[in-house]
Amino acid sequence: MGSAKIDEWFRDYADEIYSFLVRFTGTYDVEDMLQETFLRAVKNLPHFRGDSSPRTWLIAISRNVATDYFRRRKRVAMRETEADFASLPSPDTSPDALAELSDLRTTLHQAIQTLKPDYRSVVTLRGILELSTMEAAETLGWSETKVRVTLYRALKALHRQLEKQQLHGGIHAWLQ
Amino acid sequence: MVTVETLEQLLDELKSMKLTVPEVIRQRVRINMNQQQPLIHRQHRRFPRWLSSGVAVIPAVAVACGAVAYGARASVGRPNHPTAVNDQASVESYDYQKQLGFQPVLPTQAPLPLTQTMASKDLNTSGGDYRIFLANYGSGTDQYLTVMEGRSGHVEDRHIVRVDWRKRLIGDIHLEELVLPNGECQIVFTQRGLEYHLTAFKKSGISVTQLEQLCQRFSQPVTQPPDVTHVGTFGVQQAEKLLSFPVLPPKYIPQGFGQSEVRADVVIRGSYKWESFMYQLFGDKQALITVQELRTEGKEPNAPGAHNLSTAAVGQPRKLNIAGYSVSVLRHDAQYTSLSWVMQNGVHMSAEGGVDLATMTKVVDSMYRK
Numbered sequence: 001m002g003s004a005k006i007d008e009w010f011r012d013y014a015d016e017i018y019s020f021l022v023r024f025t026g027t028y029d030v031e032d033m034l035q036e037t038f039l040r041a042v043k044n045l046p047h048f049r050g051d052s053s054p055r056t057w058l059i060a061i062s063r064n065v066a067t068d069y070f071r072r073r074k075r076v077a078m079r080e081t082e083a084d085f086a087s088l089p090s091p092d093t094s095p096d097a098l099a100e101l102s103d104l105r106t107t108l109h110q111a112i113q114t115l116k117p118d119y120r121s122v123v124t125l126r127g128i129l130e131l132s133t134m135e136a137a138e139t140l141g142w143s144e145t146k147v148r149v150t151l152y153r154a155l156k157a158l159h160r161q162l163e164k165q166q167l168h169g170g171i172h173a174w175l176q
Numbered sequence: 177m178v179t180v181e182t183l184e185q186l187l188d189e190l191k192s193m194k195l196t197v198p199e200v201i202r203q204r205v206r207i208n209m210n211q212q213q214p215l216i217h218r219q220h221r222r223f224p225r226w227l228s229s230g231v232a233v234i235p236a237v238a239v240a241c242g243a244v245a246y247g248a249r250a251s252v253g254r255p256n257h258p259t260a261v262n263d264q265a266s267v268e269s270y271d272y273q274k275q276l277g278f279q280p281v282l283p284t285q286a287p288l289p290l291t292q293t294m295a296s297k298d299l300n301t302s303g304g305d306y307r308i309f310l311a312n313y314g315s316g317t318d319q320y321l322t323v324m325e326g327r328s329g330h331v332e333d334r335h336i337v338r339v340d341w342r343k344r345l346i347g348d349i350h351l352e353e354l355v356l357p358n359g360e361c362q363i364v365f366t367q368r369g370l371e372y373h374l375t376a377f378k379k380s381g382i383s384v385t386q387l388e389q390l391c392q393r394f395s396q397p398v399t400q401p402p403d404v405t406h407v408g409t410f411g412v413q414q415a416e417k418l419l420s421f422p423v424l425p426p427k428y429i430p431q432g433f434g435q436s437e438v439r440a441d442v443v444i445r446g447s448y449k450w451e452s453f454m455y456q457l458f459g460d461k462q463a464l465i466t467v468q469e470l471r472t473e474g475k476e477p478n479a480p481g482a483h484n485l486s487t488a489a490v491g492q493p494r495k496l497n498i499a500g501y502s503v504s505v506l507r508h509d510a511q512y513t514s515l516s517w518v519m520q521n522g523v524h525m526s527a528e529g530g531v532d533l534a535t536m537t538k539v540v541d542s543m544y545r546k
Contacts, residue, residue, distance in 0.1 A: 010205075014197050014202060015196045015197055016194075019193070022195055031204065108189065108190065108193065126187075127187050128190050128191065128193045155187065156183065158186065
């Protein structure tokens with residue numbers, strides 16, 4: 001029963017979890033995180049009460065997994081290079097990442113990484129994964145009002161970031 | 177000035193940033209989840225996580241093979257291939273120095289009963305041979321506290337698994353510790369040339385302070401043979417030496433596939449023996465084919481909650497005759513095929529991956545080609 005359920009969820013939601021992890025962490029090397037997400041789901045399935053949707057439950061788990069990843073990256077950076085955490089993640093040069101290079105999405109992807117985690121979360125959930133306000137609220141443990149307000153601020157911050165990257169001309173032309 | 181319309185357009189563009197999981201990753205994750213183990217193609221991971229949770233999960237791997245799901249258990253024939261006895265040390269007599277190259281040590285007093293020990297060797301890996309000893313403390317099949325020990329660097333690459341470690345000096349022991357948000361405590365320390373990894377799960381009720389104290393009591397040499405032995409190796413030739421059955425790597429490599437990885441494992445627990453041969457073929461970027469041979473002997477240990485993601489076919493599977501074997505088609509579509517069958521010698525076979533049925537049939541057929 002449990003295994004069939006997880007199997008079904010993996011089929012249905014792996015792409016969304018993958019999208020979230022890539023956009024939230026800024027790296028395409030999210031295979032371990034994707035696996036960890038579903039392993040945690042298997043482990044915690046008996047505690048899944050069904051009062052939230054499996055989709056939002058799994059995304060919430062993946063957000064925790066990604067947050068753990070950031071904590072680890074932060075510690076490694078401090079230990080090994082004493083780099084500023086703000087400089088993470090480092091540029092991704094994987095084939096998947098390079099495939100996007102010529103696309104304007106790459107610019108957006110990079111700009112998203114400059115946002116603070118709450119903004120990044122809400123932009124990814126509402127903007128990219130197209131969760132409803134209610135679903136995003138459920139995933140993040142926020143009120144719907146907070147989701148709406150944070151999304152608005154996050155989009156403004158994202159747009160400012162695009163301008164800061166001196167791509168405003170291109171973006172403007174593309175948006176108009 | 178940013179307008180609402182512009183932000184909405186920005187929102188529209190964000191929607192186009194959805195991604196799909198590359199097929200090779202999708203399949204690897206499914207396979208690794210079936211086996212409760214980390215990504216086995218990444219040999220920087222020193223020790224299979226599924227083993228650290230004990231032999232109880234092994235039947236889950238057996239189920240992943242697929243054939244078990246249909247009760248297609250043939251009688252186990254005599255091995256028709258010489259077994260590398262030296263590598264498959266039985267649990268009846270075990271020379272730790274000879275097999276692992278070190279004498280394991282456990283705490284003189286532990287807060288929980290010792291429930292299971294295991295000696296494990298991973299041979300012929302890209303980083304050499306890895307040999308470790310494990311001990312589980314807890315109740316029944318539940319593990320609350322685990323100890324893994326081995327030569328430095330043999331146990332686990334912590335930079336892959338966890339890196340948020342805090343350095344402490346407790347008594348004369350330099351240790352690194354980690355408390356996870358889920359309440360799990362981990363400590364790593366080195367003593368007399370051996371590295372010890374302790375993990376206390378939340379349900380153990382063991383605090384990090386208690387775990388620190390436990391580190392100071394590691395002075396009891398293990399004299400009993402391990403409950404479980406595990407030997408793993410890489411490469412076809414090494415697998416042939418290790419396993420009691422012939423290995424059948426595919427000779428047909430579908431277009432777009434090239435790089436392969438071969439892994440063999442033997443686990444012995446009392447009279448129960450589990451042997452696995454796994455051959456994985458990696459596609460250019462979108463696919464993975466896994467062929468597995470699996471044989472068990474003796475009575476299986478109890479297995480709680482074996483779960484299986486990849487072979488949950490419903491109803492009676494369609495049968496095909498391939499190379500004289502009645503092969504069950506568990507799933508197939510244009511992008512994915514899963515087959516299983518049983519050989520006369522009792523070896524359970526499976527082949528699954530990101531190709532259509534016709535291609536997978538060729539792969540299976542080529543396994544029996546001279």
